[in-house]
Amino acid sequence: MRVLALTSYPVEAAATRFRVGQFIEPLRDRGIDVELSSFLDSEQFKALYKQGGFARKAAGMIAPTLRRIKEAVTAGKYDAVLIQREAMMFGPGIIEWMIANLARVPLILDLDDATYIRYVSPTYGRLGSAFKFFGKTDRLIRRSSVVICGNRFIAEYAESLGAKTVVVPTVVDTDKFKPVEKHNDPPVIGWIGTHSTFPLLTMTFPTLERLARRHRFVLRLVGSGRGAVAVEGVEIENAEWRLEREVTDFASLDIGLYPLTETNSANEAWIKAKSGFKAIQYMAVGVPFVMSPVGICAEIGEPGRTHFNATTQDDWYNSLDKLLSDRRSRIEMGCEGRKFSLAHFTLESQAEFLAETIESVVI
Numbered sequence: 001m002r003v004l005a006l007t008s009y010p011v012e013a014a015a016t017r018f019r020v021g022q023f024i025e026p027l028r029d030r031g032i033d034v035e036l037s038s039f040l041d042s043e044q045f046k047a048l049y050k051q052g053g054f055a056r057k058a059a060g061m062i063a064p065t066l067r068r069i070k071e072a073v074t075a076g077k078y079d080a081v082l083i084q085r086e087a088m089m090f091g092p093g094i095i096e097w098m099i100a101n102l103a104r105v106p107l108i109l110d111l112d113d114a115t116y117i118r119y120v121s122p123t124y125g126r127l128g129s130a131f132k133f134f135g136k137t138d139r140l141i142r143r144s145s146v147v148i149c150g151n152r153f154i155a156e157y158a159e160s161l162g163a164k165t166v167v168v169p170t171v172v173d174t175d176k177f178k179p180v181e182k183h184n185d186p187p188v189i190g191w192i193g194t195h196s197t198f199p200l201l202t203m204t205f206p207t208l209e210r211l212a213r214r215h216r217f218v219l220r221l222v223g224s225g226r227g228a229v230a231v232e233g234v235e236i237e238n239a240e241w242r243l244e245r246e247v248t249d250f251a252s253l254d255i256g257l258y259p260l261t262e263t264n265s266a267n268e269a270w271i272k273a274k275s276g277f278k279a280i281q282y283m284a285v286g287v288p289f290v291m292s293p294v295g296i297c298a299e300i301g302e303p304g305r306t307h308f309n310a311t312t313q314d315d316w317y318n319s320l321d322k323l324l325s326d327r328r329s330r331i332e333m334g335c336e337g338r339k340f341s342l343a344h345f346t347l348e349s350q351a352e353f354l355a356e357t358i359e360s361v362v363i
Contacts (some may be wrong), residue, residue: 001362003027003034003108004075005082006068008089010038010045012243014277018170019112019150022086025100026351032358035078037071039064039088049195049225061090068095075103079362082108083144085115086136093136093143100143106361109140111169112150114273116157133319145361148354150275157273166357170277171345172284179286179338187324190253190287192195192241193278195225203261205231215324222249233359247285254330255323256282257291259316260297276300279307280345283337288330290319291332306337 007016016038024034040048044060045055051355068088071094075081081103087095100107138161141147147163149155155165189208191201201224208219212233221232223241230236250256258278260271264299272295279300282289291297293309303309308319325332 001032001080001359003032003080003082003358004071004078005034005036005084006071006087006095007038007084008086009040010042012042012045014170015084015112017278018172019110022173022347023351023354026347027355027358030351030355031237032355034082037067039068039077040122042152064088069098071095072098074104075099075105078105080106080108080358082110082144082358083140084110085113086140091136093140096140096143106145107140107143108146108148108358108361110148110276111137111141111146111154111158112275114154114157114270117267117273126304145174146357148357150277151273153273153295158346166352166353168350168354168357169345170275170280170283171347171350173347174284174341174345176286177247177250177281179334182252184206184218184252184254186218186235187327187330188218188220189255189257189320189324190220190222190249191224191257192222192246192249194223194241198224198226200259200261201257204257204259204316207281207313207320208234209218210317211320211324214321220249220253250281250287251285253285253287255320256287258282258289258291258297259310260292260294271295280341282307283341284345286334286338288323288333288337290316290323301337301340308332 003287005020007020009016011017011021020036024036027034047057058153065088081099083096096107098106116134118134141158141161144163147158147165148168149158149165150170152167158165209232218237219231220237221229222239224238226238230237260274262268262271274295274297276297279289279291279297283301283306288307290308290310291310301307310316310319
């Protein structure tokens with residue numbers, strides 16, 4: 001069986017890497033040959049969210065667009081086409097329409113985020129939002145044979161539009177994401193994300209300032225997209241994100257942060273539909289963490305055993321205070337998180353489910 005997988009971004013993007021890329025080999029072992037084609041290449045993706053150069057970026061879209069048209073025209077040689085969010089990062093769903101109506105190949109839509117919710121781009125503003133054609137996701141949902149959803153909230157939305165859905169959480173390969181022995185002195189509290197999710201982290205800064213008056217610790221930030229970050233009284237390591245360092249960065253932490261709160265570009269509905277992936281990554285590497293119990297995050301792990309949930313600033317302070325005060329408790333909670341990860345979020349189990357979903361569409 002041959003499947004063409006179309007993604008907007010290259011493997012440097014987590015959605016491409018973890019929703020498609022890491023499944024290629026396990027699916028091949030199950031008789032499904034997946035060919036991955038990203039719209040942007042690595043250099044284009046790297047430049048995408050940098051300021052300036054709009055004309056150059058726009059000109060760079062011509063060749064990928066022509067390639068997508070060619071892929072749509074020749075899609076009939078595949079048994080199915082899997083679309084991760086959208087075939088192209090802008091414009092209406094013309095490519096998907098061509099695949100479904102001209103090539104007449106079953107479409108499988110993968111949604112790990114609530115791309116149907118409108119927002120204003122923090123980089124390109126309202127102009128970027130206009131090019132997104134937010135109504136496209138609803139049409140793709142209706143056009144697809146099945147929608148693979150990152151959590152039940154996304155599935156409920158897709159089902160409200162009449163779609164057949166399955167839930168496949170975003171997971172990691174637990175043979176790669178695994179605990180390592182640490183001897184950090186002082187302990188390291190960490191957050192790993194992107195420039196767009198960094199504003200969510202700032203809600204923890206008052207708590208971290210308060211903690212710094214009682215504990216000595218390092219705040220390690222990876223991928224903030226900011227040249228400098230300052231929190232009064234806190235020693236900060238602010239590093240750029242690197243693919244080759246991803247697993248090491250997660251495993252190096254003593255305590256993880258996973259705050260979710262409304263910002264100018266993240267409303268309540270969008271936050272509720274988040275996949276909880278950072279929690280899954282923390283558990284895989286045996287790192288205890290403190291998390292906002294919002295949406296699916298309220299259903300991941302076992303609070304008090306694998307992590308702590310925090311709603312108020314006092315919750316954040318008390319949870320982090322406990323973890324900073326007792327190294328043994330950190331290790332024990334991390335071990336419980338690792339056990340939970342192996343029991344519920346393995347690559348092999350999700351690959352089996354994904355293979356069955358693809359086969360059900362083709363047969």
